[in-house]
Amino acid sequence: MSTNEPLRSVRFSDDERGAWSSDRPRRDGAAQRPADISTRCRILSPSDRLRYSPGSLLLLVAPSAAERDRFAARVIEDRNAYLSLDKVRALLRGRVPAEEAEQRAVELLDTAVGKRIEAGETVVLGVDGLGVEAREPYVRMAAAVRRPRHVILLEAGRDEADEEGRAALDELRRALVAGDLGSEGVQTALRLSGGTVAEVKKIVFRPPPRDE
Numbered sequence: 001m002s003t004n005e006p007l008r009s010v011r012f013s014d015d016e017r018g019a020w021s022s023d024r025p026r027r028d029g030a031a032q033r034p035a036d037i038s039t040r041c042r043i044l045s046p047s048d049r050l051r052y053s054p055g056s057l058l059l060l061v062a063p064s065a066a067e068r069d070r071f072a073a074r075v076i077e078d079r080n081a082y083l084s085l086d087k088v089r090a091l092l093r094g095r096v097p098a099e100e101a102e103q104r105a106v107e108l109l110d111t112a113v114g115k116r117i118e119a120g121e122t123v124v125l126g127v128d129g130l131g132v133e134a135r136e137p138y139v140r141m142a143a144a145v146r147r148p149r150h151v152i153l154l155e156a157g158r159d160e161a162d163e164e165g166r167a168a169l170d171e172l173r174r175a176l177v178a179g180d181l182g183s184e185g186v187q188t189a190l191r192l193s194g195g196t197v198a199e200v201k202k203i204v205f206r207p208p209p210r211d212e
Contacts, residue, residue, distance in 0.1 A: 114141055
């Protein structure tokens, strides 16, 4: 990811644009509602090999960024597809003033994710935060161009979270198990905890094999 590349905004349809500012006025003066991207969310079971369609957006969500990144490094076949705010922060360290670094990191991450999604490339994103607000912008980016959207909840590192973080984790777990992430536009969800984390050996992004 080049830090010298000029930023550009991701293009959305008129309906999708409304999702970024719920108080954006319409011509008649009423607030424009976010586009409805809700869908049916299928709950997956852990497996040693997980296969997703090429061009998918896969969000890795965990209470511990370190555990999340270790998991990604171990199982993601295409390591170039993995992006996170921490990776961008590391790229910017010492290159921009400290007071600008965080905003610049967020902008660069959003731009990189948007470019890959628009180009039909796979994105595996390590999400900072457990709330819907951390996932929604990226899910909407993918939904706007009809890319598959998936979530893996990795519960490793729960003990590192504070009380608020554990409450958010419990809320996300309940929503996932109930299939409620479909209301966010997520099409499949997988929960990994305990021994099921080690059970996953590889995540690939390939078309399903043809029947012989």
